[in-house]
Amino acid sequence: MSENRKTNPFAPFLSALGRALGMPALALLTAFIIGAIVILLTSGDLLAAPTAYWGLIRGALFKQRGLSESLVASIPYVLLSLGLSVGFKSGLFNIGVEGQFYIGALCAAWAGQITTGLPAIIHLPLALLAGAIGGAIWAGVPGYLKMRTGAHEVISTMMMNYVAFRLTEYVITDKLRDVNSTTIQTPSVSPAAELWTFAAIPQRLQDPLNALGVALVLALLTALVVRALADRPDWKAKLGARRGLAIGGSGLLAGLIAFVALPLLTNAWWPFTDAYDRLHTGLIMAVLAAVGVWWLMEKTTPGFELRTVGANPNAARYAGMNITRNVVLAMAISGGLAGLAGTIEVLGVSICRCLPLFFSSGYGFDSIAISLLARNDPFGILAASFLFGAMRNGADLMELSSGVSKYIISLIQALALLFVAAPAIVRWMYRMKAPAGEEKQAPLTRGWGG
Amino acid sequence: MDTSIRKDRLLSQKWLRTLINLGGVLLALVIAWELLNLVIGRQCDGKCITDTLSQMLRVATPIAFAAFCGVVCERAGVVDIGIEGKMLTAAMVAYAVNLFSYQWLQSMMEASAAGTLSRWLALLVGILAALLLALLHAVSSIRFKIDQIISGTVINILALGVTGYFYRQFLAENLPAGPGTFPKIVIPFLADIPVLGPILFRQQPLTYIMILLAFLLHYVLFYTPWGLRTRAVGEHPRAADTLGIDVLKMRYTNVLIGGLIAGLGGVWFTLEAVDVFNPMMTNGLGFIGLAAMIFGKWMPFGALIGALIFGLGNSLTTTVSIYRPDLPSQIPQMLPYLLTIAVLTGVVGRAAPPAADGQAYEKQ
Numbered sequence: 001m002s003e004n005r006k007t008n009p010f011a012p013f014l015s016a017l018g019r020a021l022g023m024p025a026l027a028l029l030t031a032f033i034i035g036a037i038v039i040l041l042t043s044g045d046l047l048a049a050p051t052a053y054w055g056l057i058r059g060a061l062f063k064q065r066g067l068s069e070s071l072v073a074s075i076p077y078v079l080l081s082l083g084l085s086v087g088f089k090s091g092l093f094n095i096g097v098e099g100q101f102y103i104g105a106l107c108a109a110w111a112g113q114i115t116t117g118l119p120a121i122i123h124l125p126l127a128l129l130a131g132a133i134g135g136a137i138w139a140g141v142p143g144y145l146k147m148r149t150g151a152h153e154v155i156s157t158m159m160m161n162y163v164a165f166r167l168t169e170y171v172i173t174d175k176l177r178d179v180n181s182t183t184i185q186t187p188s189v190s191p192a193a194e195l196w197t198f199a200a201i202p203q204r205l206q207d208p209l210n211a212l213g214v215a216l217v218l219a220l221l222t223a224l225v226v227r228a229l230a231d232r233p234d235w236k237a238k239l240g241a242r243r244g245l246a247i248g249g250s251g252l253l254a255g256l257i258a259f260v261a262l263p264l265l266t267n268a269w270w271p272f273t274d275a276y277d278r279l280h281t282g283l284i285m286a287v288l289a290a291v292g293v294w295w296l297m298e299k300t301t302p303g304f305e306l307r308t309v310g311a312n313p314n315a316a317r318y319a320g321m322n323i324t325r326n327v328v329l330a331m332a333i334s335g336g337l338a339g340l341a342g343t344i345e346v347l348g349v350s351i352c353r354c355l356p357l358f359f360s361s362g363y364g365f366d367s368i369a370i371s372l373l374a375r376n377d378p379f380g381i382l383a384a385s386f387l388f389g390a391m392r393n394g395a396d397l398m399e400l401s402s403g404v405s406k407y408i409i410s411l412i413q414a415l416a417l418l419f420v421a422a423p424a425i426v427r428w429m430y431r432m433k434a435p436a437g438e439e440k441q442a443p444l445t446r447g448w449g450g
Numbered sequence: 451m452d453t454s455i456r457k458d459r460l461l462s463q464k465w466l467r468t469l470i471n472l473g474g475v476l477l478a479l480v481i482a483w484e485l486l487n488l489v490i491g492r493q494c495d496g497k498c499i500t501d502t503l504s505q506m507l508r509v510a511t512p513i514a515f516a517a518f519c520g521v522v523c524e525r526a527g528v529v530d531i532g533i534e535g536k537m538l539t540a541a542m543v544a545y546a547v548n549l550f551s552y553q554w555l556q557s558m559m560e561a562s563a564a565g566t567l568s569r570w571l572a573l574l575v576g577i578l579a580a581l582l583l584a585l586l587h588a589v590s591s592i593r594f595k596i597d598q599i600i601s602g603t604v605i606n607i608l609a610l611g612v613t614g615y616f617y618r619q620f621l622a623e624n625l626p627a628g629p630g631t632f633p634k635i636v637i638p639f640l641a642d643i644p645v646l647g648p649i650l651f652r653q654q655p656l657t658y659i660m661i662l663l664a665f666l667l668h669y670v671l672f673y674t675p676w677g678l679r680t681r682a683v684g685e686h687p688r689a690a691d692t693l694g695i696d697v698l699k700m701r702y703t704n705v706l707i708g709g710l711i712a713g714l715g716g717v718w719f720t721l722e723a724v725d726v727f728n729p730m731m732t733n734g735l736g737f738i739g740l741a742a743m744i745f746g747k748w749m750p751f752g753a754l755i756g757a758l759i760f761g762l763g764n765s766l767t768t769t770v771s772i773y774r775p776d777l778p779s780q781i782p783q784m785l786p787y788l789l790t791i792a793v794l795t796g797v798v799g800r801a802a803p804p805a806a807d808g809q810a811y812e813k814q
Contacts, residue, residue, distance in 0.1 A: 042619055093599060142791075151794035154531065154599075155741040159787040162734055166787075170780035365610070368603050405618035407729075410611025418604045422594040 024373060026426055027419030028387075035412040039404050052402035056409075059397025060390035068279035072349060074389025076101070076341040078286040080367035081385055082293045083337035085376035089297055090330035091310035096142065096157025097338040098364025099164030100135035104339025106168050107134030108346045109355035110176060112189025120192040120204075121213035127193040128343055135339015136332040138164065143331030147324040153331070161364075172357050184357040195348030197280045198272040205263040212259060219255025221288075226250045228295075280348035287382065289337060294378040296333075306330050338364075366392075369417040388413065475755060479762075486766055490773040496645075502762075502769045503649045510754075510761030511657045511722070512537065512732075515715025516739020517746065517753035518660075518667055519708040524748060525671060526704035527684040527806040531602035532587055533712045534736030535609030536580040538729075540716025542613040544576030545727040546621060548720065549628040565629030569721055576721070577713030583609065584709020588702050595810035614729045621727060630725050632656070654722045656714060663711070667750035680704055684804035687811045697811050715739070734787075741790045748804060756793070763789040 036049035060070050080097045087094035094100075111130035118126070142156040171186075178187040196204050204210050227247045229235055239246055272279070297303040308316040309326040317323055341363070346355050370388055374380030391413070395406035419426045486494060494502070516533045523530040551571050555564035583605050591601045632654045641651040671677035682690035683700045691697050715736075720727050738760055745759070746752020763786035770782045 038615075042615075145791070145795050149795040151791065152744060155737060155744065155794060156791050158734060158737045159741070159790045162787040163784045166780040166784045170778050173780075174778050365607060369607055372600055372603070405615045407611050407614030407618055410607055411615060412611075414604050414608035414611055417600070417607065418590065418596075421600045421604065422590055422596040424594045425590070 023423050023426065024384075024416075024420050027423075028416050030419055030426060030429065031412045031415035034415055035408055038411065039408060043404065048402055048404060052398050052404040052408070055398035055401035056391065056394040058394070058401075060394030063397060065274065065277055066393065068277050070386065070390040070393040071283055072278050072280070072389075073393045074385040075280075075282045075286045076345060076363045077367055077370055077385035077388050078382060079289055079337045079341035079344070080363055081371040081374065081381045082289055082378060083334040083341075084367055084371040085374070085378065085381060086293060086297065086306070086330055086337070087334040088371060088376050089310050090306040090326065091313065092143070092146075092327065092330055092334070093154050094139060094157055094331060094334045094338075095154050095368065096139065096160045096164075096364075097334070097341075097367060098362075099157065099161035100138045100335040100338035101342040101345075101364060102161075102164040102168045102359070103138040104131035104135040104342030105346045105355055105359065106171060106342075107131045107339065108343035109186045109189065110171075112193035112347060112353075113176075113187040116190040116192070118190070118192055119209045120207070121209045123190060123192040124195070124213075124347075127189065127347055128340065131343025131346075132336040132340045135342065136336035139335020139338070140328050140332040143328040144324070147327050168355070168359070169357065172355055172359075176355075178354065181352075185352055186355045188352055188354045189347060193347060194353055195280050195282055195344060197278060197348070198283075199275050199277050199279075201272070201281075202263075202266040202270045205266050208263075211263050214262060215255040215259035218258040219251040222254035223247050223251030278349060280344075282344040282348050285340070285344070286385075289340070290378040290382050293337075297378075302329070366413065369413050372417055373420050375420075478759060482762060482766060486769065489770055489777075493773050494769065498769065500645060500648045502765045504652065505765035505768060506758060506761040507649060507653060507657060508722075508761070509764045510757040511660045512715040512718040512735050513739045513742055513760050514660050514664070514754050514757035515656075515711055515718065516736045517742040517757050518663060518750060519712035519715070520740050520743035521667065521671075521746075521748055521750055521753055522680075522704050522711060523708040524743070524807050525684045525804055526680045526701050527687060527804055527809065527811070528588075528591060528701055528705050529598040529602065529808040530587060530705070530708060530712075531599055531737070531740065532583065532605030532609075533602075533715075533739055534732055534734070535602075535606040536583045536709060536712040537716030537719070537736050538613050538732045539583055539609045540576040540580040540713040541719040541731060542616060542621070542727050543579035544572040544717040545628075545720035546616070547575045548572035549625060552629040553626050561629075568629050569632055573714075573717050573721060576717035577710050580713025580716055581706060581709045584706050584712070587709070588705040591810065592698055592701050592705070595812070598808050598810075610729070613727075617727065617729050628725055631720075632722050656718050656722050659714065661754075663714075664750050664754045671750065681804070683811075684806055687806050687809075691811075691813065698813065701811070712736070738786075738790055741794055744803075745793050747802075759793060760786055760790060 032053070036053070039049040039052055040046065059066060061067050080101060083097050083100070084094055108127050108131035111127040112123075115123075138160060139157065142151070142153050142160060145151045145156055146153050173184055176186045178185050180187075205214065230239055230243050230246060236243075295303075297307060305316070305321050305326050306329065308319065309321060309323055309330070313323055316326070345359075347353065350356065350359075366388055370384045371381060374384045391409050395409050398404060399406045516537065519533050519536075520530060548568050548571075552564055552568040555568055558564070559567070586608075587598075587601050587605055590596045590604070591598045634652055634654055635658070637651040641647045643651070671680065679690065679695050679700055682693070682695060683697050683704075687697045690700075716732070719731050739753075739757065742756030742760060743753045745756035746754070767782040767785055770777065771779055
């Protein structure tokens with residue numbers, strides 16, 4: 001294992017994970033302790049805080065379908081925080097992810113109901129794409145305005161949030177209202193455009209077209225992984241000129257196996273049998289998105305340009321990079337991910353598979369905390385998103401079992417963010433010494449000047 | 451000789467700028483007027499106009515306070531996007547204090563005096579609550595040198611949590627009757643001036659305070675040593691430090707004063723606008739205040755004009771919904787936000803913030 005270290009492609013994540021766990025864990029602990037003190041002071045009951053926290057844990061993990069509901073809640077967090085992190089790394093504070101989330105949901109709800117005739121292999125990608133493009137445009141415009149006219153993205157995306165809320169409200173109540181429903185909502189999307197739950201996968205795969213779609217996705221992913229592995233020095237020497245063949249062949253092989261075997265296998269044995277379990281394939285998309293963002297930002301030329309523009313726009317300009325294009329690109333990726341999050345909520349989570357009028361999310365602001373908590377590291381974001389998703393999901397049972405309002409969660413999250421952003425405060429609290437060489441950190445964000 | 455010419459040029463430039471600004475405001479008013487007529491078809495008579503303009507001033511009040519808070523902080527080099535959170539907290543605290551102190555004071559004096567006293571008490575405690583959050587922002591961004599945007603975000607999330615928590619625990623149900631909001635103060639004689647009177651001199655106290663504050667801030671920032679120091683600290687803290695100005699102390703002072711001003715904007719929501727509190731009531735006005743500040747190029751009067759433009763957008767929305775109830779209400783409701791974006795992109799162009807805005811200062 002240790003001799004493999006140099007070439008192990010996962011070494012960067014592991015060491016990052018190790019480094020990340022120290023201070024954030026301490027910060028979280030401190031935040032929970034202060035939260036307990038607040039509960040104690042406001043309720044005057046010594047047992048209130050333990051009851052509340054136990055309720056929180058039970059609600060997040062142990063109640064019926066608790067864990068899968070926590071995962072469901074963390075999926076939008078992952079995508080939104082990834083979007084924010086792309087912005088932060090490019091020197092942009094896309095505070096408007098909430099609005100992009102709404103627009104993504106709106107576009108997906110529209111694209112999902114235009115027809116019922118299309119098969120899932122076309123309709124589902126179409127709906128996902130519609131949501132992502134909607135979000136990308138909603139974020140790209142402020143990016144363009146920033147470069148062309150200097151309108152700061154914090155203000156303009158914030159304003160775009162409110163426009164998005166009103167627009168969504170208008171479209172739901174007026175243009176796209178489902179006239180057959182008593183509640184105010186858009187028509188349900190076509191079953192073909194629904195995002196599959198894990199429980200429904202075996203049944204979905206019985207349709208050969210669906211199996212073909214899954215096979216295509218798997219083939220593509222296999223080819224991408226093989227392509228990445230083929231660039232390692234030892235493999236490169238072995239493969240030589242057969243690199244292309246290896247990539248294409250393995251992809252084709254994986255696709256074929258998936259197409260033939262998956263429907264049979266899932267039909268024979270499948271762990272997700274609970275039909276009411278809402279855990280859906282968006283989870284896979286969220287994890288893939290995290291890997292994709294990491295790949296894009298750390299391993300590709302466009303990602304390098306984005307990071308350079310973020311770290312030092314002047315240097316980037318002298319190096320001949322197109323700042324405007326990069327800023328718009330960063331905003332579009334950021335908004336696209338946020339739009340995808342909204343899309344997934346509509347296609348995979350909402351009970352009616354539609355966009356209801358009372359579609360409040362509140363995911364956006366939490367996601368700012370998540371991406372800052374994770375220091376914009378995609379794999380840290382996965383962990384922090386699960387934490388936030390679990391807290392969000394557990395909050396109801398906490399409120400029910402202890403009478404402590406679930407807003408205490410926001411308080412704890414804000415404190416955790418504060419402590420993570422300022423390790424000096426935590427060190428000062430616990431009388432710890434600053435570790436040498438860790439003090440100087442590049443700022444995550446910049447003021448109006450950028 | 452040379453200096454007098456330069457002074458002359460400076461003077462003429464200043465005049466020119468004021469003229470251009472005034473012209474811009476007039477143009478905006480005319481455009482808004484024509485747009486309004488386009489929608490509601492010349493139904494707006496004299497009373498409707500003065501009502502709309504008076505409403506504009508009213509709605510502009512919290513935005514202007516938020517913008518002033520931004521001006522005071524950022525002139526000293528501290529970015530503050532936590533204004534929204536401070537306003538929300540001040541709004542909640544003022545509401546609670548107004549309600550409960552009224553219950554307590556009623557037993558001691560007659561109802562109207564108790565109402566007045568509890569409202570002013572609520573105002574005071576409300577802005578002190580905002581001051582507390584400003585202190586957090588100051589300590590974390592000046593002492594601990596956290597990224598100021600992050601610190602502001604922390605304050606926003608924290609405020610959301612704290613106000614929501616207290617609202618759900620104590621303020622959601624079984625509430626006693628409160629003393630209500632500040633009544634309008636009609637200024638004698640001035641209020642009888644046609645057109646201007648009803649707009650400017652029949653307002654609630656915080657609106658008057660806001661207008662006076664604009665003059666005060668302008669004077670203080672540009673005509674007193676404190677203002678000069680503030681600007682020096684915001685533009686070039688190292689140079690200011692060399693000249694013996696205590697950079698950190700100036701920044702602490704300014705952030706705390708900014709907190710008080712943001713608190714005034716916050717108490718507006720529950721002491722002037724409506725007599726209830728709900729957890730999302732600031733509705734982005736703190737951020738809009740920042741837009742007004744950028745629009746006003748970090749000048750108090752500029753910020754005021756920015757706030758008034760946004761207020762106008764808001765009051766026009768109300769007017770439109772009165773005359774055209776058939777229009778879906780969401781479309782005019784988008785107007786103020788679109789207006790803010792348009793203002794940021796079209797009118798201002800590239801605004802230059804204070805040079806050291808957002809940078810922590812490390813003493814050497």
